[in-house]
Amino acid sequence: MQPSKSERGVRIPLLRKPGAIPGMWALEFYRSNVGKKAVMAISGIPLLLYVFVHMLGNLKLYQGAEEINAYAEWLRFIAYPGLPEGGAVWALRVVLIVSFALHIHAAVSLTIANRKARPQGYQSKREYAVASYAARTMRWSGVIVGVFVVYHILHFTTGHAHQDFIEHDVYHNMVTAFSSYPVSAVYIVANLLLGLHIYHGAWSLFQSLGWNNRRFNPWRRSFATAFAAIIVIGNISFPIAVLTGIVD
Amino acid sequence: MALNLTLRVWRQARPEATGRFETYEATDISEDSSFLEMLDVVNERLSDDGEEPIAFDHDCREGICGSCGVVINGRPHGPLERTTTCQLHMRHFTSGDTITIEPWRASAFPVLRDLVVDRSTLDGIVQAGGYVTAPTGAARDANSILVPKSASDTAMDAAECIGCGACVAACPNGAAQLFTAAKVSHLNLLPQGQPERWSRVSDMVDRMEDYFGSCTNYTECEAACPKGISVDFIAMMNKDYLKARFKDRRRQGQSG
Incomplete structure (x- = not known):
């Protein structure tokens, strides 16, 4: 056990309970903050890939009702009859649910630990020298995007939060939903916050996993910026296209 | 004036x-x-x-x-x-x-007292692994261990750390990642540091996490560091820690 008193006899709080977990290497790994950050980065990768493919798929909105509804149909019948209807989609959902669970658990426990590690801040006005707005608001953007995802599922997947939901008629559901200004506003704001979250997260994951090489380091920032921009522009184009009548 | x-x-x-x-x-x-x-x-x-x-x-x-x-x-x-x-x-x-x-x-x-803080927790991190096994006895020949120039330069960049604790002070999470990464990397980059490479990073990170917060990649530490230590060293430390933990190299031996 580590001393909880310094050489000068001052009490220094231990931030975690002492003691290893013998034999449980996965738990032992996750017990460390560096391990939790790695889990956060790794669980973020499927979420990043998913949000990208999700945006690409939705671009079919611009090809008309038949195309996007056929695409949705195709998604439900991937590898059919080898897989049951919706089998591939559910397999993907399991991956996403596990990723979300790990991402959120790691975020919450790291946040709690970090608050303990600096119980008292500074009283001077300026506290941040270089940290980006995105980095500083990760916890807020993360929570808001998380709540939005729940709403989004109730809205377009189950239809509970949709006024005029027709199952499997994706085109109809999107156009009727985005015709409403408040609904479109929610989607636009949520996607801007998602962009902020990705702007820091897609860069940060390289650091957390130690993917650092001076030759490609400048590209990490460009990659994260481009990724965030593509997701945001693609996603907010849908409500804007409906509201401006480009799609109706 | x-x-x-x-x-x-x-x-x-x-x-x-x-x-x-x-x-x-x-x-x-x-x-x-x-x-x-x-x-x-x-x-x-x-x-x-x-x-x-x-x-x-x-x-x-x-x-x-x-x-x-x-x-x-x-x-x-x-x-x-x-x-x-x-x-x-x-x-x-x-x-x-x-x-x-x-x-x-x-x-x-x-x-x-006033502006004086107790930084002995930083000493504890160094005690946990900031050393190399050195043979006692007569001094070796000067060039018996060859060090690549790039490795020695980068190790020197890390060794610039004076242990003032500004990185911890600047971090909104009270994390000592930059200090620990500098101390780990300075030895892990050099051939003399290889025997304890994996146990060093595990032990030093573990000791650090007993008292300090965790890294959220704000890079405030790098901006505050009077020696300009780069957050690249944090990535280097993370990589070695993950390798050491994930593959449990402490038991498998010391090969890279």
Whole structure:
């Protein structure tokens, strides 16, 4: 056990309970903050890939009702009859649910630990020298995007939060939903916050996993910026296209 | 030209005492004096008035020992880049300024008195693994271990760390990642550091996490570091830690 008193006899709080977990290497790994950050980065990768493919798929909105509804149909019948209807989609959902669970658990426990590690801040006005707005608001953007995802599922997947939901008629559901200004506003704001979250997260994951090489380091920032921009522009184009009548 | 400044200084008599800010007028301060010399002048006047002088850590006063360091207007070591508090000169301030001076803030750095904090938790991290196995006896031939130039340069960049704790002070999470990464990488990059490479990173990170917060990649530490240590070393440490833990290389042997 580590001393909880310094050489000068001052009490220094231990931030975690002492003691290893013998034999449980996965738990032992996750017990460390560096391990939790790695889990956060790794669980973020499927979420990043998913949000990208999700945006690409939705671009079919611009090809008309038949195309996007056929695409949705195709998604439900991937590898059919080898897989049951919706089998591939559910397999993907399991991956996403596990990723979300790990991402959120790691975020919450790291946040709690970090608050303990600096119980008292500074009283001077300026506290941040270089940290980006995105980095500083990760916890807020993360929570808001998380709540939005729940709403989004109730809205377009189950239809509970949709006024005029027709199952499997994706085109109809999107156009009727985005015709409403408040609904479109929610989607636009949520996607801007998602962009902020990705702007820091897609860069940060390289650091957390130690993917650092001076030759490609400048590209990490460009990659994260481009990724965030593509997701945001693609996603907010849908409500804007409906509201401006480009799609109706 | 002499400066007239208002200082807001954190005063705390003992570790367990409740601290508070006190305001002092620092008049007629030479702009050629360093920040610590300015505090010396203020302290002499406090002593003359029969008041307790402001306690602060200092030693070499030439920016290499890592003893000094206070948070000046919210920035560890003040507004200048790559500058320790002792090397910060008063010419960078303007007459009439109010300067807020606070100690490093982190749960791992309890305040001992006024601006002095206990940084022995950093020593603990070094004790956990910041050493190499060296054969005792006669000195080796100078070139018996060849070191690639790039490795020795990068190791020197890490070894620049003076252990002042500004990285912890700057971190909103009270994390010591930059300090630990510098100490780990400086040895892990060199051939002499290879025998303990994996146990070193595990042991030092584990000791660090007993007392310090975790990294959220704000990079505030790099901006505050008076030696400009790069966050690249944090990535390097993360990579070695993950390898050491994930593959449990401590038991498998030491090959890279």
